[in-house]
Amino acid sequence: MNSFRSYLVTGCAGFIGSTLVDRLLLGGHEVIGIDNFSTGQRRFLEWALKSPNFKLIETDLLDLDSLKMAFAGGEMVFHLAANADVRFGTDHPRRDLEQNTIATYNVLEAMRANGIKKIAFSSTGSVYGEAVVIPTPEDGPFPIQTSLYGASKAACEGLISAYCEGFGFQSWIFRFVSILGERYTHGHIFDFYQKLMKDPTQLEVLGNGKQRKSYLYVQDCIDAILVATQKAQDKVNIFNLGVDGYCEVNNSIGWISKELGVAPELKYTGGERGWIGDNPFIFLDTQKINSLGWKPKVSIEEGVIKTVEYLRANEWVFEAR
Amino acid sequence: MNSFRSYLVTGCAGFIGSTLVDRLLLGGHEVIGIDNFSTGQRRFLEWALKSPNFKLIETDLLDLDSLKMAFAGGEMVFHLAANADVRFGTDHPRRDLEQNTIATYNVLEAMRANGIKKIAFSSTGSVYGEAVVIPTPEDGPFPIQTSLYGASKAACEGLISAYCEGFGFQSWIFRFVSILGERYTHGHIFDFYQKLMKDPTQLEVLGNGKQRKSYLYVQDCIDAILVATQKAQDKVNIFNLGVDGYCEVNNSIGWISKELGVAPELKYTGGERGWIGDNPFIFLDTQKINSLGWKPKVSIEEGVIKTVEYLRANEWVFEAR
Numbered sequence: 104m105n106s107f108r109s110y111l112v113t114g115c116a117g118f119i120g121s122t123l124v125d126r127l128l129l130g131g132h133e134v135i136g137i138d139n140f141s142t143g144q145r146r147f148l149e150w151a152l153k154s155p156n157f158k159l160i161e162t163d164l165l166d167l168d169s170l171k172m173a174f175a176g177g178e179m180v181f182h183l184a185a186n187a188d189v190r191f192g193t194d195h196p197r198r199d200l201e202q203n204t205i206a207t208y209n210v211l212e213a214m215r216a217n218g219i220k221k222i223a224f225s226s227t228g229s230v231y232g233e234a235v236v237i238p239t240p241e242d243g244p245f246p247i248q249t250s251l252y253g254a255s256k257a258a259c260e261g262l263i264s265a266y267c268e269g270f271g272f273q274s275w276i277f278r279f280v281s282i283l284g285e286r287y288t289h290g291h292i293f294d295f296y297q298k299l300m301k302d303p304t305q306l307e308v309l310g311n312g313k314q315r316k317s318y319l320y321v322q323d324c325i326d327a328i329l330v331a332t333q334k335a336q337d338k339v340n341i342f343n344l345g346v347d348g349y350c351e352v353n354n355s356i357g358w359i360s361k362e363l364g365v366a367p368e369l370k371y372t373g374g375e376r377g378w379i380g381d382n383p384f385i386f387l388d389t390q391k392i393n394s395l396g397w398k399p400k401v402s403i404e405e406g407v408i409k410t411v412e413y414l415r416a417n418e419w420v421f422e423a424r
Numbered sequence: 425m426n427s428f429r430s431y432l433v434t435g436c437a438g439f440i441g442s443t444l445v446d447r448l449l450l451g452g453h454e455v456i457g458i459d460n461f462s463t464g465q466r467r468f469l470e471w472a473l474k475s476p477n478f479k480l481i482e483t484d485l486l487d488l489d490s491l492k493m494a495f496a497g498g499e500m501v502f503h504l505a506a507n508a509d510v511r512f513g514t515d516h517p518r519r520d521l522e523q524n525t526i527a528t529y530n531v532l533e534a535m536r537a538n539g540i541k542k543i544a545f546s547s548t549g550s551v552y553g554e555a556v557v558i559p560t561p562e563d564g565p566f567p568i569q570t571s572l573y574g575a576s577k578a579a580c581e582g583l584i585s586a587y588c589e590g591f592g593f594q595s596w597i598f599r600f601v602s603i604l605g606e607r608y609t610h611g612h613i614f615d616f617y618q619k620l621m622k623d624p625t626q627l628e629v630l631g632n633g634k635q636r637k638s639y640l641y642v643q644d645c646i647d648a649i650l651v652a653t654q655k656a657q658d659k660v661n662i663f664n665l666g667v668d669g670y671c672e673v674n675n676s677i678g679w680i681s682k683e684l685g686v687a688p689e690l691k692y693t694g695g696e697r698g699w700i701g702d703n704p705f706i707f708l709d710t711q712k713i714n715s716l717g718w719k720p721k722v723s724i725e726e727g728v729i730k731t732v733e734y735l736r737a738n739e740w741v742f743e744a745r
Contacts, residue, residue, distance in 0.1 A: 193590040200529050204579065208521050231566075232585070244563040245552075247660050249589040254582030258525065261575030264553070268570040268701050269514040339568050380589050 109133040111177035111219075113164060113210060114184030115151075116143025118286045119225060119321060123181060124151045126325050132156065137173055138184065139163040144423055147286050164206035170213040179221040181328075182210050185256075187289070189229055190378050192251035203255035204262070211266045223275040223332050226260050228317075228343065228387050229253030230278060238388035241278070241341045250380035260341075267338045275332050277324075280345035280387055283406035284321035285413045288420050291316075291352065292410050295359050297421055299367060306360075306367040309377030312353040315384045317345045320401035320409065330397045343387035346399045352377075358404055362411040430454040432498035432540070434485060434531060435505030436472075437464025439607045440546060440642060444502055445472045447646050453477065458494055459505065460484040465744055468607050485527035491534040500542040502649075503531050506577075508610065510550055511699050513572035524576035525583070532587045544596040544653050547581050549638075549664065549708050550574030551599060559709035562599070562662045571701035581662075588659045596653050601666035601708055604727035605642035606734045609741050612637075612673065613731050616680050618742055620688060627681075627688040630698030633674040636705045638666045641722035641730065651718045664708035667720045673698075679725055683732040 110127055114120035115136025120143070127134045133156045136148070140161065151157045162169045164184055174180070186202035207224070214222065231239050232249040248254040266272045281290055298306055327344045335342070353369075360366060375383045401409070414420065431448055435441035436457025441464070448455050454477045457469065461482065472478045483490045485505055495501070507523035528545070535543065552560050553570040569575040587593045602611055619627055648665045656663070674690075681687060696704045722730070735741065 192586075196533065196587075196590075197529075200526070200583075204525060205521070208518075212517065235563075242556075242565040245566055247662070248582040248585040251583070251586045251590060254579070254586040257582045258575070258579030261569040261578045262521075262572070264569040265513075265572045265575040265701070266517075269517075269572060341568070380586070 109135065109176055109178050111135045111137065111174060111180045113137045113180065113182045114143065115159070116140060116145060116147050117183060118288055119282055119324065120183040121147035121151070121286060122321050123183065123325050123328065124148070124157065126329070128154050128156055134158070135160060135173070135177055137162060137164070142288070144288070144420070146419070164209050165201060167209045167212060170209055171216045174213040174217045174219060177217065177219055179223070180210060180214055180219060181223045182207065183225045185225065186252070189250055189252040189380070193379060196251055199251040199255035203252075204258045207259040207262055211262060214272070215270060220270070220272045221274070222263060222272060223328060224259065224263055224277065226256045226276050226278045227253060228278050228280050228345070228385055229382065230257040230260065233382055237384060238386045239343070240388040241343055241391055249382065264339050274339050275328070275335065276339065276341045277328060277331070278341070278343045278387065279324065280317040280319050280385060282321050282324050283318045283410045285409070286321070287410045287413060291355065292359060292407060293414070295356065296411065296414050299359075299363060299365055303363070303365040304367055305370055306356065307370050307372065308352065308356065309372050310352070310374050310381065311371050312351065312356065312369065314352045314375070314377060314381065315349045315386065316352065317349040317386050318403045318406050319345050319399060320406040323399040323401055327392055327397045330395050331392060334395045342392045343389050344392060345387040345389050346403055347389060348403065349386045350403050355407055358407045359411055362408050430456065430497055430499050432456045432458065432495055432501045434458045434501065434503045435464065436480070437461060437466060437468050438504060439609055440603055440645065441504040442468035442472070442607060443642050444504065444646050444649065445469070445478065447650070449475050449477055455479070456481060456494070456498055458483060458485070463609070465609070465741070467740070485530050486522060488530045488533060491530055492537045495534045495538045495540060498538065498540055500544070501531060501535055501540060502544045503528065504546045506546065507573070510571055510573040510701070514700060517572055520572040520576035524573075525579040528580040528583055532583060535593070536591060541591070541593045542595070543584060543593060544649060545580065545584055545598065547577045547597050547599045548574060549599050549601050549666065549706055550703065551578040551581065554703055558705060559707045560664070561709040562664055562712055570703065585660045595660050596649070596656065597660065597662045598649060598652070599662070599664045599708065600645065601638040601640050601706060603642050603645050604639045604731045606730070607642070608731045608734060612676065613680060613728060614735070616677065617732065617735050620680070620684060620686055624684070624686040625688055626691055627677065628691045628693065629673065629677065630693050631673070631695050631702065632692050633672065633677065633690065635673045635696070635698060635702065636670045636707065637673065638670040638707050639724045639727050640666050640720060641727040644720040644722055648713055648718045651716050652713060655716045663713045664710050665713060666708040666710050667724055668710060669724065670707045671724050676728055679728045680732055683729050
């Protein structure tokens with residue numbers, strides 16, 4: 104882990120951010136967490152806030168002056184704060200630009216102001232658009248963006264890489280598939296669960312249900328991030344994170360329904376894509392991260408079931424959004 | 425040319441923008457030109473301003489409300505306005521973000537507000553970073569950005585492509601090598617000329633002079649843009665623009681010196697790169713644009729000589745910057 108005592112985590116109250124905070128604290132590190140609580144949840148930080156090694160700073164990444172102050176004393180940044188809403192990007196095109204691209208620029212500038220030069224970043228498999236090579240490797244063909252979300256994350260990657268070249272930064276860029284598990288608060292399982300709570304007899308499915316998607320369990324994701332930041336020491340280290348396989352949306356619906364003990368009639372909206380910009384086939388080549396000795400421990404099916412179990416035990420997340 | 429009567433050209437007072445404006449007017453089109461004159465030159469529009477088909481609107485692309493008004497009545501946008509300063513990006517990292525990424529977002533939003541759906545965009549070969557495949561094709565390996573300029577142009581490409589998918593836009597994205605010719609106002613010939621005016625007996629050369637670069641003559645560039653926007657009709661049309669070859673910086677110095685009748689002692693600053701982020705070998709694969717029937721008419725050497733001739737006849741550009 105680059106042997107630092109003090110880590111900065113943006114988006115520290117989010118799904119992945121709060122899980123990383125807990126893991127860093129368990130590892131004996133000091134953590135400064137930053138969140139604006141626009142989508143983050145205070146309850147995700149209940150355990151962390153009991154630790155003397157955790158400091159929470161409530162601020163917005165768009166406030167550069169405040170961010171420069173917040174970063175004082177940090178040694179490496181895990182930049183996980185983002186607008187992670189890929190589906191509704193066209194409803195508010197400025198949001199990805201501000202909360203992803205401009206926020207990341209501000210993070211880089213706040214680092215520069217504080218002499219911090221190491222950054223790990225949560226990118227996305229969406230930067231591959233509709234990949235022409237599947238499973239998609241990190242150095243596959245120059246992609247054409249198909250979503251404002253993917254475009255903004257690709258823009259962040261470019262900024263980070265340019266800071267590595269121009270200002271001597273070092274970076275770890277992680278292109279995730281969708282992440283599942285405890286503290287999961289948005290995505291298809293969330294939506295299906297919510298719909299089935301209202302009416303367990305039927306379920307509207309966007310598209311034809313045959314979209315092939317890959318998912319990764321959140322603790323496996325954190326393991327991969329910690330392994331890569333420890334072992335990979337290029338100037339710019341880019342890793343796909345995912346499992347060696349995929350499922351159909353229909354498979355996922357089957358697992359969710361079984362776990363909930365329901366048998367809804369499925370009503371497909373039709374078409375290959377669930378929405379404009381939906382990618383009908385996501386499957387990342389993870390040989391590069393595997394070569395560092397990391398393998399996921401939890402399968403897609405197990406991850407889906409763990410997520411449903413979490414939602415059943417924490418229905419407050421449906422109200423909290 | 426998609427048979428439109430009225431074209432919008434951003435950066436209309438720039439090197440390439442003003443040349444395009446003249447060509448569009450010569451083609452019988454109406455042109456609305458937009459420039460903030462931060463680097464554009466009114467003298468480049470002398471001819472255009474005499475035409476009843478040209479309307480100049482002086483505004484800044486960062487002023488979205490003003491831009492939305494300016495775009496009224498346009499049918500297709502040629503978005504050429506940019507911060508084109510690749511070398512000094514690290515001196516002012518916010519400039520590329522604002523003048524390229526955010527400005528392009530504003531252009532897309534102003535188009536959307538006016539129901540305009542077609543955009544041609546001046547990107548750059550710098551989006552390939554230090555390419556691992558040379559000559560570099562449009563779909564070469566997913567690049568790692570090495571300059572804030574390249575990163576910002578790649579971000580613009582991503583935004584434009586996402587608008588094509590999300591809002592039904594159609595785009596033509598041109599990845600240029602450096603452009604030479606009449607109205608050239610920055611780059612290595614400009615710098616060398618300026619230095620040699622001060623002291624023709626010696627010339628400081630950044631790097632070792634062996635950097636291999638490719639250049640394209642501005643009228644050939646405009647020809648390619650017009651051919652591609654007419655003939656290519658995919659949703660997102662990406663074309664490298666360049667010549668089938670490259671020269672060394674040392675070759676270029678030889679042609680410039682010969683044209684100026686000087687024989688300076690060359691003083692190399694050393695190293696493979698002229699500056700941080702300088703790409704020591706730029707050579708784009710142009711088979712895709714060639715397949716549309718376009719070929720450059722002017723060689724790199726002829727382009728360099730035409731540029732020196734232009735600067736000799738227009739030394740005012742050195743004062744005007």
